[in-house]
Amino acid sequence: MLGIVTPGELSEGKVLSELEPKEVLSIFETLANIPRGSENEEEAALWVVAYAKKLGLEAIKDKKHCVLVRKPGQLGLEKAAPLILHGHLDMVCEKAEGVDFDFINQPIELKVEGEYITAVGTSLGADNGIGISYILALLGSQDIPHPPLEAVFTAMEEKGKVGAGQFDTTQLRGRRMIDFNWITDKEILAGCSGDITFHVDIPAEWGPVPNNHTQAYSLRVRGLKGGHCEFDIQLERANALQVLARAVGVLQTALDVRISAPFGGAQNNAIPADAEVVVTLPVDGIAVAQDLIHKLERSLKGEYDLSDPEIRLEFEGTTIPSQVFSSAATLRFVTITSLMPNGVISWNTHVPDRVASSNNLGTARPISSGVRLASTITAAITSKKHAILDQVRVLATAVGGDVRVEQFGLDAPEFPYRPESKLLATASSVYRDVMGGEPNVEVSQCSLELGMFSNRVPVEDIISIGTELYALHSPAEKVNHTSVAKVWPYVKAVVSQLN
16 A cells, blocks of 8 residues: 555655645645556555545545545535545556556556646556546645535446446435546536446357468558557547458458457547457468458558548468457457447537437457457437447347347436526636636536436436546547646635535
8 A cells, every 4th residue: 555645745756746736636646656547446446545544634435445535524514415526546548559567556657748648558547547636635624615525536437327327325425526537627517418338248269270271370450559449539530440351351251250358448538559360271362362451451441541640551471369259259350349339329419519329349258168358328308318328139140150239337317507606606606707708508418427427316416527638548548737736725615615
């Protein structure tokens, strides 16, 4: 367990020691030293509990490593209605091509480049580490007026919202909430979509490598940008898994091809930037295969010349596997991966230029029976999510072969925009005073955990406040530290007005 750093205690020599506000960035740098990918949040949760107890606050951790911390109101707001603060502990773990990094054990290596904090070769974890740091700094403050606080730190938000789905909301007394999982200081988020995550298991029908398959090749998709499955889904970037399936399908048009160990993507809610599979083929088909892959790569570069110009296919000899998918199972993998709805599915007819529904085919992982695909559907209306999931089930039935489709994690509801929100009115008024100018009120295509709280507690009034974050869920992720310096006074001013 790392030592407990309370606000302002960041020692000299740390990467962020010269940046303001120290009471926020000291905590963020400490969090960067705690591995906290989805399903690996326990150490971070234990650190939050220890931090709270050092401050003399009540802290409760549940079995999924969600944490609730309570702090009494102070400086005149002791008897105000409680305020729930929310953020998520986990981060998406993505690394740049060629980077060797162990997200289970290694800390994130921070660096400062001008106005930006980023990481060396990996995703940064500013989503949602900066938001968590605001909340912890509020808990540690003695000079900020605020109502009684109930700080909820959820786990596995980035992987099906599993932690929030089982969190005991009966513990909460508050009926208003500020979430800190937004991505810009120019907006106040006042409404969002919901999502649902599912698995597709494709049996391999394992068999030996055919006798005339004397050569194996590693087929890789590389050079893609990837990105966030909600904020970047409309940018028409290539999905590495669908490109991989397309490449195998092209080979199947001319050759008897078998596959083994399909693998790709980092997480269900990140656009997959890389994918690979081992293919076996007859020795007399090698030249044909190389020519087909070369031609497909040329086509892909033309198709993605703006959205993913660095796309490339690698086709290199490798060790022959001990077993491979059957010919029929190989075709099922290609069919389902190619035809699964992916990207923008519909546009919002009520909010111009906003996506209404989308799906992100995020990962492929080998399992004992074959391969498991994981995918996340985001939609502004719950019924639309399930209509898309039903499409996938119909596709699975059509291809046969005992392909199974199962929901995973929380069916997260949408949070509709409420123009009469008192919390939004207060936050907007304070924004004008502290930030200058008029805030944009955003109703987003993204799915946060807002709808879950409004449906289950029920929280009657919710907004989300953010900082300037870029390239989420990718190795290019960065946060503007001058934005952190602007937002922190705003956060303090908002909570001080909630009597």
